[in-house]
Amino acid sequence: MEFAPVAKDDELQEGHPLRRMVGAEAVALFRVDGQVHCISDTCTHAYASLSEGKVEGRILTCPLHGGQFDITTGRPVHLPVVEAVAVHPVRVENGQILIGYESGEDEDYD
Numbered sequence: 001m002e003f004a005p006v007a008k009d010d011e012l013q014e015g016h017p018l019r020r021m022v023g024a025e026a027v028a029l030f031r032v033d034g035q036v037h038c039i040s041d042t043c044t045h046a047y048a049s050l051s052e053g054k055v056e057g058r059i060l061t062c063p064l065h066g067g068q069f070d071i072t073t074g075r076p077v078h079l080p081v082v083e084a085v086a087v088h089p090v091r092v093e094n095g096q097i098l099i100g101y102e103s104g105e106d107e108d109y110d
């Protein structure tokens, strides 16, 4: 797994998600109770951009059909969403937010 810097720590405010790219994937960054969380930006229901959703505490409401996820676990908490969204590991170092992702270069195909 690699970690890529995607934003400055002070850019990310509670209730105001950021959309960023890591590798080939769009991800959404959230600050919940001071902690940074990162999930895939793509809703598992019908591919809406989750960074455009509404945030209340740790609950994210998808902008398209109102499905809800727990930002901290990626788990669905309200229909029509039934599939979890991918969660990415986060590091905050030297004022930068870094997101972990699989680059695909270290795959073992045996």
Ligand code: FES
Pocket: 043, 044, 045, 046, 047, 048, 062, 063, 064, 065, 066, 067, 068, 080, 081
């Ligand atoms: S696209 Fe997210 S709930 Fe339908």
